[in-house]
Amino acid sequence: MNASEIAPYVGFAQRKGAVLYGMERITEKRARPLVVLVDAAAPEKFRAKMKAECTSAPCFEVEDLPLATHRDNVKAIAVTDASLAAAIVNLMR
Numbered sequence: 001m002n003a004s005e006i007a008p009y010v011g012f013a014q015r016k017g018a019v020l021y022g023m024e025r026i027t028e029k030r031a032r033p034l035v036v037l038v039d040a041a042a043p044e045k046f047r048a049k050m051k052a053e054c055t056s057a058p059c060f061e062v063e064d065l066p067l068a069t070h071r072d073n074v075k076a077i078a079v080t081d082a083s084l085a086a087a088i089v090n091l092m093r
Contacts, residue, residue: 001060001092003068006037009088010068010077018081021071023050026078033057033078034085035092039065042075050076057085060092 003010013019020026023046026033036059038050051059057078066074079085 001062003062003064003066006062006088006091007068009084009091010037010079011070013079013081013084014069016081016084018079018084019069020078020080021069021074021076023053023076026050026076027053031078032080034080034082035060035088036076036078037062037065037068037088038076039063039074041065046075058089058092060088 020031026036034057036054036057038047038061040061040063066072
């Protein structure tokens, strides 16, 4: 999926403070991600590891994820807000 379709939801989550950036933050024990988005341009090993680590939340690949977050070099994010995560999951499926 293209990042332009989910960019508004990611923007709302960022303003709300409901976004975790990077694999370390997403996989922490106290973190509760509801949906994980991985950049499709990330290395295959990284994408496979993220999918293996995210057993409690759906994990999707997104093209041009840094464009949706307006941050350079972002390879993975997680959304922790229930309503925004549900909207993203509905778009991705």
